[in-house]
Amino acid sequence: MLPHILKDKVGNSLNIIVNALDAGFAVLDKDLNIIWANERLPVMFNLEYDPVGKICRDVYKCECNDNKTCSVLQVLSSGKKQFSETQLITERGERRYIQNITTPVKDEKNNITHLLKLSINVTAQEEKIHQLSLLRKLAELMEGTLQIDRLLHLILTCVTAGTALGFNRARLFLVDKERDIVYGKMAVGPSSMEDANRIWSEIVKKYEKLEDLIKASEDNYRDDTPLHMITRLMAYSLSDVREIVVACIKEKRSILEKNAFSNPDINKNFVNMIDAREFVCVPLVVKDEAIGVICADNYYSQKPIMEEHVQLLSTFANHAALAIENAEAYKKLGEKVVQLKETQERLIRSERLAVIGNMAAYIAHEIRNPLVTIGGFARTILRASNQGEQIRHGAGIIVEEVSRLEKILANIMDFSKPVESVKVSSPINEILENTCSLMEPYFKNGRIKLARKFNAMIPKIVIDPTQIKQVFLNLMKNAVESMPGGGTLTIETVVEDGHVIIKITDTGEGMTAEIMQNIFVPFFTTKVDGTGVGLAVSQKIVDDHGGFIKVKSSLQEGTTFSIYLPI
Amino acid sequence: MKTILLVEDDKNQLLLYKQELSLEGYSIITAHDGMEAVKQIKEELPDLIVMDINMPKMNGIESIGRILAEHKKIPIIINTAYSSYKDDFMSWSADAYIIKSSDLTELKDKIKELIGKV
Numbered sequence: 001m002l003p004h005i006l007k008d009k010v011g012n013s014l015n016i017i018v019n020a021l022d023a024g025f026a027v028l029d030k031d032l033n034i035i036w037a038n039e040r041l042p043v044m045f046n047l048e049y050d051p052v053g054k055i056c057r058d059v060y061k062c063e064c065n066d067n068k069t070c071s072v073l074q075v076l077s078s079g080k081k082q083f084s085e086t087q088l089i090t091e092r093g094e095r096r097y098i099q100n101i102t103t104p105v106k107d108e109k110n111n112i113t114h115l116l117k118l119s120i121n122v123t124a125q126e127e128k129i130h131q132l133s134l135l136r137k138l139a140e141l142m143e144g145t146l147q148i149d150r151l152l153h154l155i156l157t158c159v160t161a162g163t164a165l166g167f168n169r170a171r172l173f174l175v176d177k178e179r180d181i182v183y184g185k186m187a188v189g190p191s192s193m194e195d196a197n198r199i200w201s202e203i204v205k206k207y208e209k210l211e212d213l214i215k216a217s218e219d220n221y222r223d224d225t226p227l228h229m230i231t232r233l234m235a236y237s238l239s240d241v242r243e244i245v246v247a248c249i250k251e252k253r254s255i256l257e258k259n260a261f262s263n264p265d266i267n268k269n270f271v272n273m274i275d276a277r278e279f280v281c282v283p284l285v286v287k288d289e290a291i292g293v294i295c296a297d298n299y300y301s302q303k304p305i306m307e308e309h310v311q312l313l314s315t316f317a318n319h320a321a322l323a324i325e326n327a328e329a330y331k332k333l334g335e336k337v338v339q340l341k342e343t344q345e346r347l348i349r350s351e352r353l354a355v356i357g358n359m360a361a362y363i364a365h366e367i368r369n370p371l372v373t374i375g376g377f378a379r380t381i382l383r384a385s386n387q388g389e390q391i392r393h394g395a396g397i398i399v400e401e402v403s404r405l406e407k408i409l410a411n412i413m414d415f416s417k418p419v420e421s422v423k424v425s426s427p428i429n430e431i432l433e434n435t436c437s438l439m440e441p442y443f444k445n446g447r448i449k450l451a452r453k454f455n456a457m458i459p460k461i462v463i464d465p466t467q468i469k470q471v472f473l474n475l476m477k478n479a480v481e482s483m484p485g486g487g488t489l490t491i492e493t494v495v496e497d498g499h500v501i502i503k504i505t506d507t508g509e510g511m512t513a514e515i516m517q518n519i520f521v522p523f524f525t526t527k528v529d530g531t532g533v534g535l536a537v538s539q540k541i542v543d544d545h546g547g548f549i550k551v552k553s554s555l556q557e558g559t560t561f562s563i564y565l566p567i
Numbered sequence: 568m569k570t571i572l573l574v575e576d577d578k579n580q581l582l583l584y585k586q587e588l589s590l591e592g593y594s595i596i597t598a599h600d601g602m603e604a605v606k607q608i609k610e611e612l613p614d615l616i617v618m619d620i621n622m623p624k625m626n627g628i629e630s631i632g633r634i635l636a637e638h639k640k641i642p643i644i645i646n647t648a649y650s651s652y653k654d655d656f657m658s659w660s661a662d663a664y665i666i667k668s669s670d671l672t673e674l675k676d677k678i679k680e681l682i683g684k685v
Contacts, residue, residue, distance in 0.1 A: 365621075368648040368667060369577055375669020376583040402669045410666075 024098075024119035027105075030112065032056040032072055044098070044121050046090035056117070060100070061088040075102045075115055097126035131165075135316060142323035146330040149186075155320045156188035159296050165313055167296035167305075168196065171231045171274075173245055174292040175238070182245055182293065184234035187227045189299075196300040234273050242267040248281040249290040254314050255281045256305060280305050282314050284321035291321060346543070353540055356522050364409045371409070375402030411533055421464035421544060428500055428565075429454045431465055432491055435472040442477065447486035455493045461500055461567055467541045468565075474534040475504045475561045481527065482508030482559065495567070499547070502563040510555040519551065569682050570594045572613040574604040574630065575646075576622040584617065587671050588678070601630030608634055612641070614682050617674070618661070620647040628658060635660055642681045646674060 018025050024041035026034050037051045041059075045051075051059045056072055062084075071084035081103040088096050098119050105114040138158045145151040152172055159170035169189030173182050190196035223229075236243045241250055244266055248255050257263065258278050260271040279297035283290040294317055298305060378398035381387060387395075436450060443450065479489050487507035494501040511519070518524045520539045525532035542549050546566045553559035571593045575581040578599075585595045596613060598604035602625040604618070616634065620627035631643055643661045645652070650666055652658045663677045 365648045369580065372648070372667045372669050373577065373579045373583050376580070376587065376671060379669065379671070380583070380586065399669070406668060 023121075024117075026051065026056075026059075026117045026119075028056055028072065028115040028117060030076065030114075032115075034059060035114075041119065044119065045096070046092040046094060048091065060086060060098070060117075060119070061090075062086050071100065072102050072115060072117070075104050076112060079104055079106075079110075079112060095123065096121060097123045131312060135312070135319070138316065139319040139323075142319060143326065145323065146327050148324070148327045148331055151323055151327045152186050153188065155294070155323070156186060158316065158320075159294060159313065160188050165296070165309070165316060167309075167313075168298045168300045169227060169276075170294060170296045171227075171234075172292060172294055173234070175249060175290065180238045181235050182238060182249055183236075184231035185292070186223075187225070187231035189227050191226045193300055230273060234270070236270060240267065240269075243270040244281055245270050245293050245295065248283050248293050252283050252285055252288075252290050254283070254310050256307070256310050257281070275299070278305055280310050280313060282310070282317040284317050284324060286321045286325040291324060294320070350540075350543070353522060353536065360412045360522075364412050368406070368409050371402050371405055375399055375406070378402065421467055421541075423462050423464050423545075425460045425462050426465045426468075427460050428458055428463075428468075428502065429456070429493060431469055432472060432493065432502065435469055435476060436491065438473065439476050439480070442480045443489075448480055448483055449486075449488045451488055451490040453490065453492040455495060458493050458495055458500055459567055461565055463545055463565060464541075468545070471538040471541050471563065472502070472504075474538045475563070478534065479504055479506035479508065479559070479561075482506050482510075487558070498567050499564045500567060502565070503560055504563075505558060505560040507558040510557055510559055511551075511553040512555065516551060516553060520549075568592070568594045569615070570596060570611070570613040571678065572596050572598060572604065572607060572616045574598045574601065574616065574622070574627065575619045576600055577619075584671075584674075587675070591675055591678075593678070601625030601627055601633075604630050605633050608638065612638065614642075615678060616641060616643045617646050617678075618643055620645060620649065620652050620658075628652065631658075631661060644674070644677055644681070 018038045019040065021038065021040060024044045025038040026041055027036040029035050032055055034051050034054050034056060041047075042049075042051055045059060045061075047059065057070075062070070071082040075082045081101060084100045084102070086096075086098050086100065088098070090096055099122050100120075101118045103116045103118075104112045105116060107113050142151060142154060142158075145154055156170045156172055159165045159167050167189075169187065171187040171189075172185050174185045175182050190198075236246055238246055238249065240246050242265070244255055244257060244260075247266075257266075257271075257280070260266070260274070260277055260279065261268075274295065274297065276297040276299045279295060281293050281295045284292040284294065294313065296305075296313060375398065378395045381395040382392055382399055432452075432454065436452070439450075442448075476489065476491075483489070483506055490503070490505040492503040492505070494503065515526060519535050522533060522536040524536075539549055542563055542565070547564045550562040550564065551559065552562075571588055573581060573584050573588070573595055575584065575597070576599050581597055581599070585597060589595055596607060596611060598607045600622045601618075604616070605625070618627045618631060627645065627647070631645075634641065634643070644663045644665060645658055645661045646665050646667055648667045652664075658664060662681055665674055665677060
């Protein structure tokens with residue numbers, strides 16, 4: 001029933017107009033009671049009851065009751081119309097943004113008799129503004145994330161974050177140019193309906209704080225979810241243009257697929273793995289090149305994907321692609337720094353070897369000459385028949401000691417003399433076999449067992465056979481010496497990742513971590529009569545061949561030296 | 568009696584070689600550097616030369632070059648503390664390359680092989 005203030009002036013036709021308005025319309029008395037409302041008002045607020053007779057704030061759910069914040073009270077006191085905005089959650093749990101205009105109705109004496117309150121639902125517009133501001137925040141967050149896996153996860157979280165893009169599930173695919181494929185890298189999304197409901201209710205609670213949501217999802221990140229694992233199994237050749245994901249990359253445009261299962265124009269491999277009738281693929285484009293694809297769907301809610309969602313996702317994908325590019329560049333930079341450090345260390349090492357080598361050569365020669373004289377005369381004395389026993393004994397000791405010194409000097413000079421290697425294509429197994437037979441006298445009459453595990457398929461590699469044989473000899477001698485009570489010496493050859501690997505394993509005493517650290521340092525030795533150049537020389541030789549040596553050792557169990565030579 | 572020219576700048580070492588090789592029954596003449604060796608040869612031609620390399624004034628390699636230019640057939644043994652001169656092609660023209668050792672057996676054997684005993 002229309003109140004008299006309206007009826008008096010325009011009659012019944014206004015009733016139709018007021019109800020046809022896409023706006024809530026109510027008449028309030030001066031005590032803020034609703035005395036009339038149009039049909040839209042209860043619909044807009046999801047009311048289960050008639051608003052008429054209720055106090056204004058109960059229906060409009062505004063939390064104000066003093067002059068300063070309540071727009072209706074302000075109208076009463078000022079006599080002028082007022083605008084106001086409220087944000088509320090209806091009794092059905094839906095979010096609403098409402099704009100109100102309250103206007104006073106006055107009598108002939110200019111006294112306010114009633115108030116008219118017009119309410120417009122602006123939820124859709126508000127959400128769009130909200131989305132845009134979230135998008136901006138996301139872009140900022142992404143740009144600050146340089147660790148690639150964290151970034152990818154952040155991107156997918158954003159795609160599925162209820163308020164921003166709000167898809168149920170999101171998967172990320174990356175292009176591998178070398179292998180000419182696009183492959184599944186990561187996926188985020190609930191794996192069941194219950195899971196989905198739980199997550200959504202959590203998201204609603206944290207509606208305003210995106211950072212919290214992302215932080216929480218990061219803490220909860222798991223890479224063992226079924227969705228993630230299925231996605232990791234996906235890979236498609238870039239020549240398969242009938243697969244949607246490939247088409248998306250080739251054409252560098254978003255593809256919204258509404259009816260994947262019955263679309264005759266597409267291959268079903270990708271679709272069957274996605275397992276959703278409706279989904280969207282947007283490319284990640286950097287510098288006019290697609291580096292990947294985000295694929296999102298509403299598997300659980302079955303909410304249709306609208307063109308505007310695709311638009312929003314594309315905008316987001318552009319930011320995401322840039323951020324990925326950034327992170328990739330950062331990662332590459334990190335790798336280069338590591339490379340540089342390694343090169344620097346190698347340089348320092350070879351520089352150190354060169355300095356030590358030069359010094360050693362100089363000293364060795366300076367010492368060798370007088371040694372020849374000392375030892376030579378001692379031998380003369382020793383041979384002379386007219387000497388007393390004591391003198392002969394003394395001369396004998398001098399001869400012996402000089403011989404020992406000369407042997408050490410010969411070793412050091414081998415180390416320090418500039419080696420010009422002659423590299424030829426050589427069969428490693430044959431060289432090893434050869435070295436083993438040279439080593440036979442050291443095997444102590446069978447107390448050391450030799451086990452050969454040669455891979456017959458090893459290709460010939462370009463090496464200096466004499467030098468490499470020297471390395472094998474050094475390492476095998478060390479191995480034998482670490483097993484004074486006998487044991488097993490295992491020689492194994494393997495091909496792996498562009499390297500021939502020769503593993504020399506003993507069952508000897510093993511080394512402490514401290515010794516391990518120093519074994520390649522020139523003149524470091526644990527042997528009573530060692531010179532400490534064997535391993536340093538071996539490393540230098542392997543280094544010169546573009547290879548490297550790895551050592552694994554555990555006390556009382558034994559040691560393995562692995563020589564890696566590039567093929 | 569066969570004559571050996573010993574070229575060696577270290578005087579104690581020279582004494583050692585002189586004494587040892589005399590005991591083997593050779594007649595020994597000496598020079599303290601390459602220059603002296605070249606001069607010596609003009610006065611008396613030995614049956615064999617034992618030549619050090621690293622010496623003042625004129626090193627052994629250059630000295631060998633000069634000597635061989637005039638006396639192509641004379642046997643020369645390089646006796647040095649350095650193994651690196653092996654890479655110098657001039658050293659290939661010597662009949663033997665011996666790395667110095669207090670044990671003179673190798674040197675004596677080589678001499679015997681080249682010119683026979685006495």
